[in-house]
Amino acid sequence: MELFVGKILPYITVALLLGGITWRIWRWMIGRIVHNITLSPFPSSWGAAVAWILWQIVSFWNIFKFDKPLWVGAWTMHVALASIFGGHVLGIATLGNQFHLLLPWIVTEAQSEAASNALGTTFGLIFLVALLYLLYRRFAVEKVRVISAPSDYLHLLLLILIVGVGDYMRVFHAVAVEYEAARDFMLGLILFHPGPMPVIHETGLINWYFFVHFLAVQIMLIIFPFSKLMHPFGILWNRWIYNRPYPEPPMGLPGVKLKL
Amino acid sequence: MPKKIVKGQELSQPARASARVLKRLYVREIPDEEKPAEALKWLDYYRKDRRSLVMAMESCVKCGVCANECHAYLGTKDPNNIPAGRADLMRKVYKRYFTVQGRLFGNLVGAEDITMDTLEKWFSYYYQCTECRRCGHVCPFGIDTCEVTMAGREILWGIGMIPDLQGAASAAVYERGNQGNMTKQALIETHDFLSDEIEEERGFRMEFPVDKPNSDILYVPSSADYLLNPETLKGACQFFEYVGANWTISSHMTEAGNFGLLTEQHSVQRELVERLWRTVAELGIKKIVFGECGHGWRAWKMYTPTLTDYAIAGSGYDYHNRVPIVHIHDEVAAYVKMGKLKLNPRDNRLAPVGKSITLHDPCNYCRACNLIQNLRVNLYASVPEVREMTPNGEKNFCCGGGSAVLYDDPEMYELRGKFSLKKVEQIKATGADILCAPCSICKAQFYGVLKEYHHLDIPIQGLIDFVGAALVFKGHRQI
Numbered sequence: 001m002e003l004f005v006g007k008i009l010p011y012i013t014v015a016l017l018l019g020g021i022t023w024r025i026w027r028w029m030i031g032r033i034v035h036n037i038t039l040s041p042f043p044s045s046w047g048a049a050v051a052w053i054l055w056q057i058v059s060f061w062n063i064f065k066f067d068k069p070l071w072v073g074a075w076t077m078h079v080a081l082a083s084i085f086g087g088h089v090l091g092i093a094t095l096g097n098q099f100h101l102l103l104p105w106i107v108t109e110a111q112s113e114a115a116s117n118a119l120g121t122t123f124g125l126i127f128l129v130a131l132l133y134l135l136y137r138r139f140a141v142e143k144v145r146v147i148s149a150p151s152d153y154l155h156l157l158l159l160i161l162i163v164g165v166g167d168y169m170r171v172f173h174a175v176a177v178e179y180e181a182a183r184d185f186m187l188g189l190i191l192f193h194p195g196p197m198p199v200i201h202e203t204g205l206i207n208w209y210f211f212v213h214f215l216a217v218q219i220m221l222i223i224f225p226f227s228k229l230m231h232p233f234g235i236l237w238n239r240w241i242y243n244r245p246y247p248e249p250p251m252g253l254p255g256v257k258l259k260l
Numbered sequence: 261m262p263k264k265i266v267k268g269q270e271l272s273q274p275a276r277a278s279a280r281v282l283k284r285l286y287v288r289e290i291p292d293e294e295k296p297a298e299a300l301k302w303l304d305y306y307r308k309d310r311r312s313l314v315m316a317m318e319s320c321v322k323c324g325v326c327a328n329e330c331h332a333y334l335g336t337k338d339p340n341n342i343p344a345g346r347a348d349l350m351r352k353v354y355k356r357y358f359t360v361q362g363r364l365f366g367n368l369v370g371a372e373d374i375t376m377d378t379l380e381k382w383f384s385y386y387y388q389c390t391e392c393r394r395c396g397h398v399c400p401f402g403i404d405t406c407e408v409t410m411a412g413r414e415i416l417w418g419i420g421m422i423p424d425l426q427g428a429a430s431a432a433v434y435e436r437g438n439q440g441n442m443t444k445q446a447l448i449e450t451h452d453f454l455s456d457e458i459e460e461e462r463g464f465r466m467e468f469p470v471d472k473p474n475s476d477i478l479y480v481p482s483s484a485d486y487l488l489n490p491e492t493l494k495g496a497c498q499f500f501e502y503v504g505a506n507w508t509i510s511s512h513m514t515e516a517g518n519f520g521l522l523t524e525q526h527s528v529q530r531e532l533v534e535r536l537w538r539t540v541a542e543l544g545i546k547k548i549v550f551g552e553c554g555h556g557w558r559a560w561k562m563y564t565p566t567l568t569d570y571a572i573a574g575s576g577y578d579y580h581n582r583v584p585i586v587h588i589h590d591e592v593a594a595y596v597k598m599g600k601l602k603l604n605p606r607d608n609r610l611a612p613v614g615k616s617i618t619l620h621d622p623c624n625y626c627r628a629c630n631l632i633q634n635l636r637v638n639l640y641a642s643v644p645e646v647r648e649m650t651p652n653g654e655k656n657f658c659c660g661g662g663s664a665v666l667y668d669d670p671e672m673y674e675l676r677g678k679f680s681l682k683k684v685e686q687i688k689a690t691g692a693d694i695l696c697a698p699c700s701i702c703k704a705q706f707y708g709v710l711k712e713y714h715h716l717d718i719p720i721q722g723l724i725d726f727v728g729a730a731l732v733f734k735g736h737r738q739i
Contacts, residue, residue, distance in 0.1 A: 028311060031308055035562055037562060039396055041632065041654060056402075144323070144324035144327075146345065149368075152322050230318070230319075235400070238403060251591060251594035254476045
């Protein structure tokens with residue numbers, strides 16, 4: 001079990017994730033943008049169109065304008081997700097020294113690690129609360145419940161499982177995974193020398209919390225390209241169709257006596 | 261049309277085109293047992309053809325933002341009228357046959373087999389969507405359910421499920437080049453009558469040239485103007501006469517609308533496009549000016565350049581150097597902005613001093629064609645008082661009849677009333693005396709539904725009507 005999940009499955013996961021994303025986007029690109037069906041008011045140039053798309057991605061502007069209660073949950077959840085993703089990559093790669101490396105003359109190594117821990121725990125909890133709120137909304141708000149499929153709930157539950165276990169490891173230090181242990185494990189995978197999974201110090205046995213966390217993340221990454229979780233790519237490809245400039249023909253009627 | 265009952269749910273559907281109409285449309289009705297398989301073939305074709313459809317099928321996360329922004333859902337509270345839910349009618353089938361998750365997990369991800377019930381639902385709900393694109397405007401991903409509705413209607417068309425209204429109008433297009441099935445004689449007689457009216461009002465006569473060779477400008481009115489909105493024709497005529505244009509109306513192509521865009525883009529839309537270019541070549545036209553029609557203007561402005569390979573003048577893909585296609589309100593606004601038109605808003609036959617006018621932004625102008633500010637330039641210059649609706653511009657709500665959901669069958673008429681609830685709320689909130697709706701379908705919807713269903717007695721006018729009536733002539737011409 002540990003051998004499969006810790007040493008074999010990660011390679012399958014990455015292959016399916018990258019291959020799946022490429023395949024899905026390739027599928028999207030088969031169909032043409034037949035006509036210019038941009039939404040008006042038209043962006044004045046391609047620069048303005050791209051700026052508008054980026055602004056939508058960063059701020060969730062349309063949700064903010066048209067559904068504020070959703071925005072509170074959705075935007076917070078995605079910001080927490082982005083922070084946690086960045087924290088995992090940077091924190092594990094630099095052993096919690098990312099802030100020290102960024103601003104060495106202001107932040108000491110100890111402060112950086114403390115900040116990394118505090119931010120990780122905070123965003124982890126915010127993420128969990130936001131996900132629970134979104135799950136509640138899907139159950140409670142009729143307009144959303146009636147259009148939801150079982151998979152919509154399952155995606156949320158899977159994320160709640162991942163972040164729930166992750167938060168548990170953060171909050172209860174006995175089962176925590178240290179930066180070094182996580183880094184060594186990930187480094188082993190990246191260098192194609194997979195090592196053993198992190199263990200619990202007191203007992204020396206495998207950390208089953210980490211095991212569940214790691215497995216659930218892999219399940220999420222495997223279904224990512226084949227489900228609605230692809231929406232971060234979808235927004236780019238979709239808005240590329242609907243937010244684009246349109247050259248207007250010049251005004252002025254030919255052959256008239258009263259000229260412009 | 262008796263109500264269809266699918267799985268205990270009553271479906272409102274428009275009356276279907278008869279076999280005779282289908283024959284005139286060159287459509288073969290497929291037997292019911294073969295319809296699902298045939299529909300699936302069409303869906304496969306459209307998903308490979310249009311990226312907009314694939315993205316709409318694959319990008320929705322069911323966040324529900326669109327629900328309370330759709331006038332159809334606000335009016336009916338039917339979950340299948342939530343844009344995401346309406347697209348889901350097709351998405352379920354799409355998932356089942358064209359995605360990995362649907363093939364593996366079926367119901368778990370909301371995938372469903374295609375059956376005759378599915379198609380009956382499509383026929384009901386894709387003809388309840390008015391293709392107003394408000395959902396596309398509010399969707400965080402920019403998913404435009406209009407594209408799904410269009411594809412749904414085209415698939416249904418392909419298997420012979422066509423509403424009588426769209427079918428008859430399209431058959432008329434094949435035969436006469438307009439949806440009203442008017443002959444050249446009818447055009448000329450209407451023109452004569454309108455010329456008489458102008459003579460009575462202004463004291464001098466203006467003619468409507470028909471098929472005049474070597475004209476510079478082709479004016480394409482909506483055929484509904486001949487039946488319902490004579491003031492709109494008069495307004496356009498007065499503008500062209502005022503600027504001294506060498507203009508004409510064609511009897512071969514007298515249709516600013518284009519139901520092909522809304523229901524069948526392969527043959528019906530192309531038929532009118534082909535008629536347009538043939539007219540342009542025959543009459544030596546240098547610029548085409550379209551009249552008031554919302555969806556039509558979208559079809560001509562956004563689709564015609566890419567639909568046609570027919571280079572009238574110039575070469576290459578630079579289609580604006582060919583014969584440009586413009587809207588009358590863009591042209592009028594250019595004149596108004598330059599101060600070239602003498603308009604007197606205090607002396608407007610259609611909008612007397614003391615009356616206030618509210619502007620209904622037609623969906624296809626404001627969300628598809630960038631025609632928001634120019635409408636206001638023209639309106640503010642021609643009427644004494646304007647009261648804006650909230651929300652307006654690109655956030656405006658549909659009239660409830662968009663994409664020719666103008667059915668008279670009792671249950672569909674009832675739905676039209678419900679679809680316009682939000683609009684009526686908006687109109688009442690302004691307290692205006694006159695409603696300006698510069699779109700033939702909006703006018704047709706308001707003429708019927710406002711008075712009969714909502715008991716709101718308010719005069720309805722187009723926008724060029726006001727411009728024409730406010731023009732101050734010196735003698736026969738300004739110049």
